[in-house]
Amino acid sequence: MSENSEGGTAAEPRISDEPSKGLAKGAVGTVGLVVIGISTIAPAYTLTAALGPTAAEVGTHLPAIFLAGFVPMLLVALGYRELNNRMPDAGTTFTWSTRAFGPWLGWMGGWGLIAATVIVLSNLAAVATDFLFIMISQIVGDPSIAELTTNLWVNIPVTMAFLAAAVWISYRGVQTTMVFQYVLVAFQIIVLVWFSIAGFVHFGNGTAFDATAPSLEWFNPFGVADLTTFTAGVSLSIFIFWGWDVTLTMNEETKDPAKTPGRGSTITVLLILVLYMVIALSVISFAGVGTEGLGLGNPENQESIFAVLAGPIMGPFAILMSIAILTSSASSLQSTMVGPARTLLSMGFFKALPSAFGKISPRFKSPTVATFAAGAAAGVFYVVTRLLSENALWDTVTALGMMVCFYYGITALACVWWFRREFTQSVRNFVLMFLFPLIGGLTLLLMFIKTAIDSMDPGYGSGSSIGGLGLVFILGMAILLIGVAVMIYQAIRRPEFFRGKTLPMDR
Amino acid sequence: MKYVVGYTADRGGKLALDLASNLAYSTRDSADPVELDLVMVVRHESPFTVAGPGADPQGFEQILDTTLRQWADDALATIPAGVTGRVLIRAADSEAEGILAAADEVDARMIVVAPRSHGLGGSLGSVANALMHSSPVPVMLAVANSTPEEPTAPGPSRVTAFVGTKAGADAVAHVAAVTAQYHHLPLRIVSLLELDQARGQDAAQIAEARELIEDIAGRATLSSEVVVAPGRSLDEAIAGIEWRKHEIAMLGSSRLGGRTLFLGSTAHKVLRATPVPVVVVPRAPRTVPHASSGSETDPEPRTGAGSDSGSGRPTAGGQA
Numbered sequence: 001m002s003e004n005s006e007g008g009t010a011a012e013p014r015i016s017d018e019p020s021k022g023l024a025k026g027a028v029g030t031v032g033l034v035v036i037g038i039s040t041i042a043p044a045y046t047l048t049a050a051l052g053p054t055a056a057e058v059g060t061h062l063p064a065i066f067l068a069g070f071v072p073m074l075l076v077a078l079g080y081r082e083l084n085n086r087m088p089d090a091g092t093t094f095t096w097s098t099r100a101f102g103p104w105l106g107w108m109g110g111w112g113l114i115a116a117t118v119i120v121l122s123n124l125a126a127v128a129t130d131f132l133f134i135m136i137s138q139i140v141g142d143p144s145i146a147e148l149t150t151n152l153w154v155n156i157p158v159t160m161a162f163l164a165a166a167v168w169i170s171y172r173g174v175q176t177t178m179v180f181q182y183v184l185v186a187f188q189i190i191v192l193v194w195f196s197i198a199g200f201v202h203f204g205n206g207t208a209f210d211a212t213a214p215s216l217e218w219f220n221p222f223g224v225a226d227l228t229t230f231t232a233g234v235s236l237s238i239f240i241f242w243g244w245d246v247t248l249t250m251n252e253e254t255k256d257p258a259k260t261p262g263r264g265s266t267i268t269v270l271l272i273l274v275l276y277m278v279i280a281l282s283v284i285s286f287a288g289v290g291t292e293g294l295g296l297g298n299p300e301n302q303e304s305i306f307a308v309l310a311g312p313i314m315g316p317f318a319i320l321m322s323i324a325i326l327t328s329s330a331s332s333l334q335s336t337m338v339g340p341a342r343t344l345l346s347m348g349f350f351k352a353l354p355s356a357f358g359k360i361s362p363r364f365k366s367p368t369v370a371t372f373a374a375g376a377a378a379g380v381f382y383v384v385t386r387l388l389s390e391n392a393l394w395d396t397v398t399a400l401g402m403m404v405c406f407y408y409g410i411t412a413l414a415c416v417w418w419f420r421r422e423f424t425q426s427v428r429n430f431v432l433m434f435l436f437p438l439i440g441g442l443t444l445l446l447m448f449i450k451t452a453i454d455s456m457d458p459g460y461g462s463g464s465s466i467g468g469l470g471l472v473f474i475l476g477m478a479i480l481l482i483g484v485a486v487m488i489y490q491a492i493r494r495p496e497f498f499r500g501k502t503l504p505m506d507r
Numbered sequence: 508m509k510y511v512v513g514y515t516a517d518r519g520g521k522l523a524l525d526l527a528s529n530l531a532y533s534t535r536d537s538a539d540p541v542e543l544d545l546v547m548v549v550r551h552e553s554p555f556t557v558a559g560p561g562a563d564p565q566g567f568e569q570i571l572d573t574t575l576r577q578w579a580d581d582a583l584a585t586i587p588a589g590v591t592g593r594v595l596i597r598a599a600d601s602e603a604e605g606i607l608a609a610a611d612e613v614d615a616r617m618i619v620v621a622p623r624s625h626g627l628g629g630s631l632g633s634v635a636n637a638l639m640h641s642s643p644v645p646v647m648l649a650v651a652n653s654t655p656e657e658p659t660a661p662g663p664s665r666v667t668a669f670v671g672t673k674a675g676a677d678a679v680a681h682v683a684a685v686t687a688q689y690h691h692l693p694l695r696i697v698s699l700l701e702l703d704q705a706r707g708q709d710a711a712q713i714a715e716a717r718e719l720i721e722d723i724a725g726r727a728t729l730s731s732e733v734v735v736a737p738g739r740s741l742d743e744a745i746a747g748i749e750w751r752k753h754e755i756a757m758l759g760s761s762r763l764g765g766r767t768l769f770l771g772s773t774a775h776k777v778l779r780a781t782p783v784p785v786v787v788v789p790r791a792p793r794t795v796p797h798a799s800s801g802s803e804t805d806p807e808p809r810t811g812a813g814s815d816s817g818s819g820r821p822t823a824g825g826q827a
Contacts, residue, residue, distance in 0.1 A: 014583055014593050014594065015576060015579045015583075015594045015596065016594065017572070017575075017576075018596065018597065018598060024552060024554045028555075032554070032555070035555070036554065036557050039557045040557050092562075092566055093561065095563075114561075117559065173550055175552065175553040176555050176556040177553060181555040246557075246558070246559065246560065246562070253554040253564075331557075332559070334556075335556075335557040335559040335562075336559040337559075338561075338562040339559045339560050339562050339563075340561065342561065342562055342563055342566070342567045343561045343563070345567070345570060346563070346567075346570060349570045349573075360570070360571060362515040362516040362517040362520065362578070363515050363602075364550075365549050365550065
């Protein structure tokens with residue numbers, strides 16, 4: 001009688017699994033991929049955060065800098081795609097650079113990604129908070145409500161609430177439907193186009209604040225005053241394309257993995273470039289780059305440019321811009337939360353961090369400690385920046401640009417190194433595995449160094465400083481040094497990862 | 508005979524597994540012992556749930572897979588010798604959907620889950636609630652105060668069916684009878700009467716209840732005992748019932764004590780007040796022929812026929 005059970009035990013495997021369970025295969029077409037790409041970039045949010053600081057650096061050369069910022073992003077993303085195609089089982093800065101360069105550089109690459117995403121989380125939550133109050137003030141017609149966000153006792157708790165909600169949604173693994181995502185993205189684009197057309201109309205009617213006729217010179221990147229300005233501008237504008245590479249690395253999810261990703265990411269970037277150019281032109285021709293009033297160079301306007309300009313340009317419809325930015329930043333908050341959480345998870349899993357970070361929720365199958373840690377880190381970063389800086393959002397975006405340069409640079413060079421024995425095999429390999437990622441990676445790392453040096457100047461960014469050093473420099477270095485300290489601590493306490501036992505170099 | 512366990516690698520999952528293991532262990536020498544299929548559900552990811560830089564879907568899935576297999580190994584290690592157990596890892600849109608699909612896939616006769624112990628407002632948590640609303644097979648609820656400490660503890664000693672006075676009682680009584688008959692356990696049929704609102708009708712109600720359950724018990728042709736448990740409230744009615752150690756209670760998914768209640772809150776009350784494992788029987792269980800057919804009290808040939816026929820009976824385990 002009991003043979004029944006014993007026979008069953010021996011005969012069949014005791015675990016029955018489906019490969020690639022969670023991923024939705026073949027579900028995304030070209031249009032879907034473009035929607036995903038635009039949603040990851042979140043143009044309404046990135047523009048409001050980066051347009052002001054970038055214009056403050058480079059003036060009317062905004063379009064040129066936006067274009068220039070895309071080049072290193074493109075070069076690095078192409079290398080990303082090569083790595084992703086070759087190592088599809090594990091693809092992120094931490095695992096790639098560990099496998100190419102070994103544990104120490106890999107660890108710092110992973111830390112750079114976590115730092116960048118955590119910084120952008122804090123910025124997203126803060127922008128969402130600002131526009132929440134702006135929207136409420138527009139609804140009730142009371143401008144004083146929009147000012148509430150400058151009260152730290154209101155601002156910090158609300159920002160923390162946004163972060164907590166994002167952590168909770170991410171932890172519960174709440175899914176977004178296709179229709180919801182399409183609506184969000186379409187709304188965002190419609191509002192941005194509306195805004196730029198309205199800006200041009202004001203310019204044409206002579207009702208612009210500081211009518212500035214567009215000129216071809218705006219597109220000339222060599223017209224920028226000096227290298228410091230140029231670097232600062234490009235490091236800011238990398239941020240506005242950040243996330244685009246996600247479209248390149250989507251494979252199995254697409255209907256035709258051979259064609260959809262290439263087509264989708266190309267269309268995405270063309271649309272985004274056009275959108276950015278049109279808005280940059282419209283904003284400058286309406287407001288100019290002066291440092292007074294609505295001018296883009298006015299430090300008062302740096303926190304979020306659309307908060308200042310939407311009213312004068314769109315009139316009563318400015319509330320649409322508030323809604324677009326609020327939804328854009330809130331949904332981006334969700335999608336951005338995933339990156340640091342999973343990188344922390346991966347680092348915990350491979351014992352590069354305490355193994356608690358490698359825990360997955362039995363109920364929701366999402367990272368637990370890692371998700372909460374990412375949210376908490378973003379909260380701490382925000383509070384520190386908000387208390388230390390005269391203009392937290394501006395400095396946050398600048399620090400973010402620096403971190404993105406750092407980890408993108410490491411990833412691109414990891415690509416070069418990983419493929420070092422293959423790139424001579426064909427012209428295609430030479431270009432995509434060596435030349436492009438090498439140029440892109442070196443450019444970004446040089447930009448990281450240049451930005452770090454420049455940001456020591458107390459006048460850099462918003463002009464906040466501590467002990468004669470620029471706040472952006474202090475924030476950036478503090479983050480990296482904390483990383484080094486944690487890395488050394490872990491290497492002493494649990495050295496398996498650092499001895500190459502859990503995630504060995506494979507070339 | 509397959510039981511599906513909705514398994515999560517936490518305290519609730521362990522309760523469900525221990526309870527199911529105990530039932531399976533008590534049938535290890537039977538001709539058709541209970542076999543356990545532990546289901547771990549991974550939710551489908553919508554590609555439109557956009558994930559930003561560093562999200563690394565493939566790398567994450569690799570880590571998730573390794574973790575799931577570790578959980579599976581750990582769970583299988585706790586199943587006592589003599590019991591056949593497997594782990595099914597399945598993707599679905601929700602935990603409950605995954606469990607139901609797996610139950611269908613293996614033609615399970617019972618689903619065992621642990622309700623959320625801190626469900627608010629008498630709720631049992633989304634998974635148990637969803638299962639009780641949509642499961643075609645009986646759902647056994649594992650809670651801390653009624654799950655045996657050890658899977659190898661003695662199996663069930665008696666089956667108790669809670670029946671009301673209205674429609675739906677038949678299904679519960681029937682499943683209970685089948686279970687008791689198959690495992691040679693005594694059967695007890697209890698009617699809960701909530702009497703505070705209709706004092707004048709006490710006598711009539713009790714008579715009605717007695718008539719109904721004697722009818723059911725008569726058809727069950729078992730050594731069955733008929734009890735009417737009155738009380739001013741449901742809690743009071745339940746509190747007056749005596750229990751044996753290692754008993755199994757069954758109740759219908761729609762009505763109890765003659766009054767329509769929200770399923771979750773009734774089940775919650777019974778769960779709280781009942782010191783034995785509780786099985787919630789759907790109103791028309793998929794695997795049970797209609798109760799009025801008369802001769803259904805001899806299920807041996809049909810349950811023995813194996814899992815492919817689909818006409819077998821749900822059973823709640825028992826001692827051979």
